[in-house]
Amino acid sequence: MRPGATPPRTPTAGTVPPPVEAAVAEAFREEWGQLVATLIRWTGDWDLAEECAQDAFALALRAWRRDGVPRRPGAWLTTAARNRAVDRLRREAAGAAKLREVAGAMREDGVPYAPEPGDEPDVPDDRLRLIFTCCHPALAPEARVALTLRTLAGLTTAEIARAFLVGEQAMAKRLARAKHKIRHAAIPYRVPPAHLLPERLPAVLAVLYLLFNEGYSATSGAGPMRPGLAAEAIRLGRVLVRLMPDEPEAAGLLALMLLHDSRRAARQDETGDLVVLEEQDRTRWDAARIAEGVALLDGALLRGRPGPYQVQAAIAACHATAARPEDTDWAQIAILYARLKGLVPSPVVELNRAVAVGMSAGPAAGLALLDALREWGALAGYHLLPAARADLLRRLGRTAEAGDAYREAMGLAATAAERRHLARRLAALE
């Protein structure tokens, strides 16, 4: 693999990768963010950090084929990347102090860096520094998310470009500009001090949730889910909650992610197709995650400072605690969506409220809300609007219109699994 190329994150469909490639891909998922975050702390140079991390993975592919996969891939990669950084800095005749720091690779507290398997990350760990820096309010919001996905989650520029519906070159420019600003304006690489946290936190929460969603309903790739990204978002969410135990929205976000993630196993069938909530085998839901999510949410709500993540988690809890679909408290969900609409008005929230109203007050009431949304036009091109209309039209016995709406949704759906799901709905209609 040439330097600068990104190792494969997911095996190509239809081929079983040799074990070394699989191990490198696995290590990439697990170690990329920590590796880049640590290299940035050592070198203070974001481009150098990314390049050395990439070089380390390229080297791993060759060395592991020859010598076998090391017992601790993360430690191996860290050493390889550090050596690469030392070489690069030496060639660029960097200052002796910086060279010593990287070569010695000392933590700020003077303890030599020695990653252990299963090491629980310290609070704050390097990834948390990285995410707070990526989400600095002096950066444009779209740059924050892009930078987090690139440096922390290791998505390629092309993947991020697709997620944002912009060209790859435009995204590359956006990322480069953000990194230049961090360097030239001296945006500090740290978790902000306590008095700054309340104003810095919302941007971090937004980015984590986006990261989770990217993993939970991936915008690219063959399968609908990339569990590694969702797991990374949850892991970072836990670190954040440990760091900010008094911040109910951080707990609310973690609860929300856990409650969604509890359904992961039931959300796909054997062929990898999406299974909708009402058709999921609820015995396959992860009871431990649900219990953890509900407990977190209850604790957060006790603080009496509700916010959008807590309300969304409350909605997810309504679903997660219903033993059967018909036990779902749709009236409560409709109320919660109305509340959410008050906190963060958005057409997608209104779409969900319409679905909940359709379930609690009847399909005609839901359809009236959806038709108003459709006239508004804000969700043009979003496949879930015609999909939701189709379901309500079906329940009203308006079969022909329902068929048209399913077909419209199929034309707009982004992933093959979603299209197959809609096709099954359509077939059941006929």
Add this chain to the structure above:
Amino acid sequence: MKYVLLICGDESAAEHADDGCGGWSETMLERGVLKGGAGLRPPDDATTLRVRGGEVLLSDGPFAETKEQIGGFCLIECADLDEAIEIAAAHPAAAYGTIEIRPLVSP
């Protein structure tokens, strides 16, 4: 890190021209972060110059006819952008005008 704080405002900011900095300068000098700066006479008193083909071209007024004009500047030296933001946010002009924080080209 060195930054220049460019204090900007529209015409309404002119009424604050003689306000002074309400103790901000003294505090920041004492803290050792304020390295220099001054308030500026209004854009009406500005002269803009270019040299083109060896010829000095002058025009009356500021280089950009925009609503927002620079009313003053401060040179500060501090740890990083977060500290610069905190220093700028304490400046009284931040409450009625805007302050642009520009890092200096490092030597």
